[in-house]
Amino acid sequence: MKISKTYDWRGEDFRYDATCEHCGYMITNKEGKDDFHLYNQVIPSMVCPNCNRSSSLQPTDEPLPPIAPEHDPNITI
Numbered sequence: 001m002k003i004s005k006t007y008d009w010r011g012e013d014f015r016y017d018a019t020c021e022h023c024g025y026m027i028t029n030k031e032g033k034d035d036f037h038l039y040n041q042v043i044p045s046m047v048c049p050n051c052n053r054s055s056s057l058q059p060t061d062e063p064l065p066p067i068a069p070e071h072d073p074n075i076t077i
């Protein structure tokens with residue numbers, strides 16, 4: 001998963017929406033803390049409830065489609 005939007009900041013704590021790179025599934029209103037661990041370990045290893053994949057877990061049975069870069073003004077990190 002990757003963070004697609006953050007909001008409700010209270011100091012280091014915030015809420016965020018995360019989107020699956022593989023299928024586009026979105027998780028909303030998750031609680032997070034503004035630190036390296038969340039961005040680099042928690043979010044990439046979060047398993048998508050729709051396709052059961054994470055960013056760090058690459059499927060071995062089929063190639064991944066290329067991820068197109070896109071500009072999202074809501075991304076704040």
Ligand SMILES: [Zn+2]
Nearest residue numbers: 020023048051
């Ligand atoms: Zn997914």
